[in-house]
Amino acid sequence: MRLNLQGSPDRFHTLLTRNEKFLDNVQPNIDPVCDRGVNDEAVWRKHSEELVRYASILVGPSDAEDLLSAVVVRVLAAKGSLSALEDARPYLFRAVLNESKNHRRQFRTPPQIGEAVLPDEPRPEVLKAAMALPPQQRAAVYLTYWKDLPIRETASLIGCRPGTVRRYLVLARRHLKEVLTYE
Amino acid sequence: MSKTDILDHPELRKVWDTLESATRPVEWDDLDTLNMPGPRATGRPNGVWVAVVVFVGTLVIGALTWQLSGNGAQPLAAGEAAAAYFSFASEGALVLGEDPLILQPAPGPEPQFDTSALGTEVPLVPASTVADIPNGFLATTDNSADTAVEAPLVEHCVRTESRPILHIGYVSEIDARLLIYGTVSDGRGDYIFDGGPGLPQYAVAIACDGFSGYPHGVSGHGAGFGNSGFMNVEVSPLTSVVTVSTNEGERLWQRPVAGWALFPYKGGTVTIDALDAAGSVIGHWEQSG
Numbered sequence: 001m002r003l004n005l006q007g008s009p010d011r012f013h014t015l016l017t018r019n020e021k022f023l024d025n026v027q028p029n030i031d032p033v034c035d036r037g038v039n040d041e042a043v044w045r046k047h048s049e050e051l052v053r054y055a056s057i058l059v060g061p062s063d064a065e066d067l068l069s070a071v072v073v074r075v076l077a078a079k080g081s082l083s084a085l086e087d088a089r090p091y092l093f094r095a096v097l098n099e100s101k102n103h104r105r106q107f108r109t110p111p112q113i114g115e116a117v118l119p120d121e122p123r124p125e126v127l128k129a130a131m132a133l134p135p136q137q138r139a140a141v142y143l144t145y146w147k148d149l150p151i152r153e154t155a156s157l158i159g160c161r162p163g164t165v166r167r168y169l170v171l172a173r174r175h176l177k178e179v180l181t182y183e
Numbered sequence: 184m185s186k187t188d189i190l191d192h193p194e195l196r197k198v199w200d201t202l203e204s205a206t207r208p209v210e211w212d213d214l215d216t217l218n219m220p221g222p223r224a225t226g227r228p229n230g231v232w233v234a235v236v237v238f239v240g241t242l243v244i245g246a247l248t249w250q251l252s253g254n255g256a257q258p259l260a261a262g263e264a265a266a267a268y269f270s271f272a273s274e275g276a277l278v279l280g281e282d283p284l285i286l287q288p289a290p291g292p293e294p295q296f297d298t299s300a301l302g303t304e305v306p307l308v309p310a311s312t313v314a315d316i317p318n319g320f321l322a323t324t325d326n327s328a329d330t331a332v333e334a335p336l337v338e339h340c341v342r343t344e345s346r347p348i349l350h351i352g353y354v355s356e357i358d359a360r361l362l363i364y365g366t367v368s369d370g371r372g373d374y375i376f377d378g379g380p381g382l383p384q385y386a387v388a389i390a391c392d393g394f395s396g397y398p399h400g401v402s403g404h405g406a407g408f409g410n411s412g413f414m415n416v417e418v419s420p421l422t423s424v425v426t427v428s429t430n431e432g433e434r435l436w437q438r439p440v441a442g443w444a445l446f447p448y449k450g451g452t453v454t455i456d457a458l459d460a461a462g463s464v465i466g467h468w469e470q471s472g
Contacts, residue, residue, distance in 0.1 A: 040211075041211040044214075048208070048210070048211075052207075052209050053202075053203045053206055056203060056205065057203070061202060061205035064206060064209070065213060065214075068209055068214060069214040072214050121201060122194050122195070122197035123194060126194045126195060126197070126198060127198050127201070130195060141190050141195070142199055145195075146196060146199040169190060172190060173189055173190055176189050176190070176192075176195065180189040180192045180194055180195060182187045182189070182192070
């Protein structure tokens with residue numbers, strides 16, 4: 001038996017499509033002719049500092065620059081211009097997270113933190129556990145707890161629903177409780 | 184948030200602080216210019232080039248999206264992208280199993296050109312029955328509420344019942360098998376897994392809400408490299424043939440299935456081309472594992 005999804009829906013089509021609650025906040029609205037004259041570099045300057053930090057959390061400081069280069073390449077290829085993005089910040093954050101997943105898929109190495117670390121280093125097992133978190137979970141914890149963003153804003157930057165962020169946090173708690181406890 | 188919330192633990196805050204402190208500013212000109220589309224002497228892509236790319240890209244991606252979803256050229260959200268992918272992959276697929284739904288998708292468009300000069304064919308061997316797929320790939324589990332099947336090699340990818348399992352194919356040269364599992368996202372779903380020592384076959388999981396790679400547009404998504412002597416290539420639905428050339432002069436080709444190809448990989452840099460049915464190059468990558 002072969003599936004034919006062009007015809008009337010059958011039970012397989014029903015099976016394929018049920019329970020699919022699509023995310024509604026991933027793609028920003030793009031005006032294809034807006035602001036072409038605005039300098040991409042200015043957009044980059046405005047957001048680069050927090051994007052560099054975000055990328056560092058996701059893939060490690062040593063790979064952050066490469067990751068961001070890949071993100072800019074993709075955005076330029078897809079949209080033609082950074083300044084064409086109606087709301088660049090959440091778009092770029094989502095692009096960084098998505099690219100970090102490609103990074104892991106292609107290189108399959110844990111994020112490296114390099115040699116430049118503070119004297120007051122975290123315990124190695126905590127660092128290892130944090131770096132072992134999947135990118136979405138790590139992003140959710142970082143944005144919500146370290147950047148102190150509201151859940152809704154975290155969700156916007158990750159590209160998911162607030163409920164999904166809460167789920168990421170629950171899962172992250174579960175993973176980290178083995179190495180983190182309060183006296 | 185509770186003061187005893189471990190996500191706010193001082194030790195964890197040290198991690199974020201450490202990572203942030205190890206960063207350095209990345210200026211616009213620091214970004215890798217090698218792969219930038221168009222000249223970047225001014226730090227910006229050439230306007231005409233961009234206009235052409237945007238125009239052509241809009242036409243093609245729009246047509247592709249329209250073809251796949253039948254509802255215009257709006258960008259797809261992540262969940263919609265996953266749904267569109269599985270709809271595309273399921274079209275014309277052979278049903279291998281119904282509970283769970285296991286499909287053998289059809290290969291890409293039939294090449295309308297002479298493939299004899301492309302080198303050695305490395306076919307993706309389809310499964311004709313579910314018995315062709317080793318049991319380990321389809322082990323059932325009841326350890327998750329909405330789970331019918333959990334891929335055994337995919338530790339953290341929990342299938343959702345709304346997605347079929349796709350058997351992309353088997354490559355005998357490397358004893359590797361590629362399957363795709365749509366997963367609910369616990370955040371770990373968007374990885375490629377290989378079996379490692381003693382487990383020469385492998386699987387891919389695609390997270391429902393982490394799925395950003397589809398539709399791929401004209402060119403596709405490039406290659407990922409496994410640790411067990413293989414590489415996978417993600418290509419667009421328009422791709423009829425994928426070719427791989429090595430530095431040693433070896434040339435391999437394959438018809439992709441459901442947007443995926445799977446090749447042996449012996450190291451070094453490889454040149455990968457995605458060809459449409461007319462033999463035109465629509466995707467090109469030079470990559471190394």
